[in-house]
Amino acid sequence: MTPQQRAETAAQAMMQADNASRDLGMQITAIGPGLATLTMRVTGKMLNGHKTCHGGYIFTLADSAFAFACNSYNRVTVAQQNQITYIAPGKADELLTATARETAMAGRSGVYDVMVTGEDGRIVATMRGLSRTIRGQQFPEEGQDA
Incomplete structure (x- = not known):
């Protein structure tokens, strides 16, 4: 299995079990080793009281992109810490895009940067996620730690 096939298969397995992302209408538009959009x-x-996207939903989108990126190696990986900075509001009926990229990996610890953008390309938020790989796989695969 190639690294790309592994990432795609892991993403499919995760999305099937991810009620939160699915129920919010999230779609995976790109996946690869260490990255997800x-x-x-x-x-x-x-919408919040200001008629803009509540920050919790923006965080959830960023966190989901982070999760799919760091689980793309078919090793169960969880968030250790996340920090988000809101730059601009998300608008009603706007399609937000979160792109997560691995920036560092050492042993079981990873660092991922996530950029959330609006349809017009403006930056809505940035997030840095720290991950920790634990035991398990998204799907059965020989030669991987179960």
Whole structure:
């Protein structure tokens, strides 16, 4: 299995079990080893008192992209810490895009940077996620730690 096939298969297995991402309408638009891009349409139920996307939904999109990127090696990996900075509001009915990229990996610890953008290309938020690989796989694969 190639690294790309592994990433695609792991993403499919994760999305099947990820009720939160699916229920929010998130779609995987790109996946590869150490990277993932997800989109989410801002619905009326996601708007805060300012009529902009609630930051919790923006964080959830960023966190999901981070999760798919760091689990792309078919090793169960969890968030150890995340820090988000909001730059601009998400707008009603806007398609937000979160792109997560691995920036460092040492042993079981990884660092991922996530950029959330609006449809017009503006930066909505940036997030840095720290990951920790634990025991298990997204799908059975020989030669990997189960």
